[in-house]
Amino acid sequence: MVLYFHLLALVASTMSSDSDELLKQSNDQFTAKMFQKVVKLNPGKSMVMSAFSVLSPLAQLALASEGDSHDEILRAIGLPNDTVTKQVFLDSNKELRSLSRVELKLANRVYVREGGELNPEYAAVSRDVFNSDVKNVDFAKNTEAAKEINTWVEEATNKRIKDLVSADSLNADTAVVLVNAIYFKGKWVSQFSKEDTKDRDFSVSKDKTISLPTMQQSAYFNYGESQELDAKLLEMPYEGDKSSLLIVLPNEIDGLDSLLNKLKDPAVLRKAVDSMYNAKVDVSMPKFKIETKIDLADVLKKMSIEKLFTPGQARLDKLLKESQNLFVSGATQKAYIDVNEEGAEAAAANEFGIAYLSAMIPEQLTFNADHPFVFYLMERNNILFSGVIQS
Template sequence: MKIIMCIFGLAALAMAGETDLQKILRESNDQFTAQMFSEVVKANPGQNVVLSAFSVLPPLGQLALASVGESHDELLRALALPNDNVTKDVFADLNRGVRAVKGVDLKMASKIYVAKGLELNDDFAAVSRDVFGSEVQNVDFVKNVEAAGAINKWVEDQTNNRIKNLVDPDALDETTRSVLVNAIYFKGSWKDKFVKERTMDRDFHVSKDKTIKVPTMIGKKDVRYADVPELDAKMIEMSYEGDQASMIIILPNQVDGITALEQKLKDPKALSRAEERLYNTEVEIYLPKFKIETTTDLKEVLSNMNIKKLFTPGAARLENLLKTKESLYVDAAIQKAFIEVNEEGAEAAAANVIRVVKKKFRVIPPVLKFYVDRPFFFNLKANDQSLFNGICLQP
């Protein structure tokens, strides 16, 4: 019988201190994000991409706790978590961390839809409630249009109407037993906003042979900056109000350097090593406004990340999920992600559907200039956790 997992994400940036649990989560998230970023970019050649690997973690954590045997072990390996107790502690801390972020609108919510007449396994119900904060609701999946409508309405409410029509009614039928949903939403204002009147059309080099004009925000700001030789790039980090959230922009030194950068970012530690080079300075920034929406087939992406048994009938072993003797498996998984960056700040959203079924006197140097006039990588962070990332090939 089918299970559906839905995950939704909208991100803002935030940074804070780090506990042992936060370190475990960061390492898990860094590894998972690097892998998923690589696979999503590969699946969308020549296209702008935004994804929220962070928003995939909670539903996968839930399904790991709902499974047994090899499928359970496969999920924990993918999440880089050692056992169920650490998994529970990490995700409980994740939810507390999201609630503690100040200065931005950042929230996360989870919900599990269960087929009419069925119940969650008692232990799993307690874990879902106490660890993941999941609501539970019974729905009649046979009435697929009504069920999809209810799920999609919940998603829209959690993502400020940024993610719509996540679940196709045709994906629900009499064999659907459960839909797992996780929503994360972020909206943040720049600590130092761009002045709209200074925005003007400037050249953006899509490639060596193609240049277009795009609305470009211009401002002299105190940010964190670094040259990163190992990435053949330079980068900035701009904070949002509250100083607990930020956006990183990595700009390849070459117009056609984005593909090489993508390859280097496959290393889960590449981004954190680059961040260690950042220092505070004044930079004149030229940054295009951009808006990106991406729909990703998570079933294909996760399968390429060696999460296979979850999607295989008879091998998923989701025996701790529902009070049923039926053999359950994840039938489909989809993520819809959205991000918009403008003079005020950023708003981002992502949704996944998985069907189960960081003063001396010195000579002041010239102001650095950071021209984002070619394809670039971006990363939105909260509590030092990457929430959203992607590439912009053409604003």
Template sequence: MLILDVFSPLLLVLFLLPRYSCRAADIPEDTTAEFSVRLYHRLQAAGDQDNIVFSPLSVALALGMVELGARGASLEEIRQAVGFSHLLPGVEFSLLQNLTAALSEDNAHYVIRFANSLLLQEGITFNPEFLHLMKKYFQADVETVDFSESAAVADQINTWVENHTESKIHDLFSADDFSSATRLTLVNAIYFRGSWKNQFRPENTRTFSFSRDDGSEVQTLMMYQQGDFYYGEFSDGSQEAGGVYQVLEMPYEGEDMSMLIVLPRQEVPLASLEPIFKAALLEEWANNVKRQKVEVYMPRFKVEQKIDLKSTLKDLGIKNIFTNDADLSAMTDGKDLYIGKAVQKAYLEVTEEGAEGAVGSGMIALTRTLVLYPQVMADHPFFFVIRNRRTGTILFMGRVMTPEVVDPNDQDFDSM
């Protein structure tokens, strides 16, 4: 059985420093898709050959918690960048609350858990209304700590993170990340685990060559199946991105959640296709793929990334909260706070249960001729999105430039 584990790896942590020191009944439609795509493009620009994985929803939730305490320009920059400026003030909090409730309600087919925590410096007075709204909209656990005891605080947060991500994220912080100047820390974690509606059979997994965009090749474990999926071929209208590319949507059990895979032609680098990615295009893909029988070759892959979001968010127009001009006065009576640090760490793994014993002998032929059905051969870099099909909410977004690599000197490899 193939299981997708997105051990949520999504933690967004925000540190606020004093400036004197250096099931919802009506499921709403998510309005943050454009923000999600803009985040991706900023991360893509930072690393030409790197894997990418991040959670747009996790970023939006963490910014929502900050927004609760923001006023003036600090508030408006967040609303504008995330995509809430067209809503009446405050409506976005109910929207985020309802989205997370709809996603995390009891479901026999997949597991999604959200966890939010707020750690306050002992002796600092915070606005009771701010704390009340944090509880109301984000169900945040609130604790007081002494940030001057930096090692103890780092251990406490790391333990909390491990407990909410099935121990996939650990040692996220060190004692150096905290000091007596730290006043408040917000932590957001998302955990997702789902299995495909159409599962891969482990005995069909083979060692395979994966061609990277820099011209090199690596050996990986390629899963295979022929099944009913949502599939389409799209054109970018030019030759810059190779003209035609493939989109495959693979639902998880229950079909509320799915993974979209966008694959350029073999000879076309993913970087040539990435500039066309837009929020409207995500909807076009989702609305126009058609259910049909498809042959799917998909590598096992594991991607992990720790992102310093401060510079990325500033590039997207969220600048004020990181400066001495920050207005976070809804958190406290004064205006002596600003955001000192923003971090997200994500971990995504696609593999079969018991994968260690799933490697078979032999190679799958790389033929593209005489096939009866469309063939999706993900043996070169591809883009992916994990989203809720009802709301459009994007849990994870990223790309695979290098999948899980098999050592050619490994015994299983030599036996082939």
């Protein structure tokens, strides 16, 4: 039997201190690893992904598995045991729903094949910890099943993620589909004026320049300069002051590859972010809209999650009422982000930032994002989305 999981995700939030710290550490490590893999799969391209949205379904699958497969997943997501995993995600889901003044939609659903039934203990965990509902569907009618799942995904992401599940990925052997969706839309605390947006040069490399619609404003933001990253950092908050967009801009036009290499260690980014300070900054940055499709199964295998995708080794014995030889046959993520004068809108779907400057602060700082950079959509300390703008 095969199991196919789908995930949608977007922006997140905060929680109680112990769980918050555990999730932050887990998310930092997992995001850094996944980010490197996805960037390599998209050479020279702008991309967006949500590692945060992958953590929840992986945790669900860990709680449904046994033996080496179970241990492999927990090692990958950086959590010590099932008890801690349940508490972290229980606290996380409560806090994610408490964000104010931004639009945040969270949804989880488990699709089980017609006639199948979740293990009662797993069903209770899925409902109480992950707030998932359960629905039976006839996967043998793959076109109708795919349409039903995709319609639910579209509704959960304000119609930003479409056609997540392909009919070809479903068949009579499909036992379960896990879908996790997060959608975020926020307005800047300090919005850009559309009248100030003009086409300006963006240096893709030292030898190539293109023209992009570029936003401009002067306002107070968190700003930093990191010698370790050889980059400038800018954090622009959304209304509610719990979520923000963090941009890490290399000092050199061709400095992206070097920056990406340094970001392999999440502690370097945290050190840079902790040294940021509030100052008035002249900001110039391009508007951007990106959608990226990721073969999540391929990425996770490269992150040492292999048994989950291997028949006879996945050991998902706690998932269904009747134990069967289940494994994950495929997993896909679709991620979307739109950053403009008003703010940002983001969604993601998965099928299955130093040394402190001196005390002498210049009267006016300039942050001109006119060459490739890295961005993070943040909820306090948690990275919800990450990506690269380079074309």
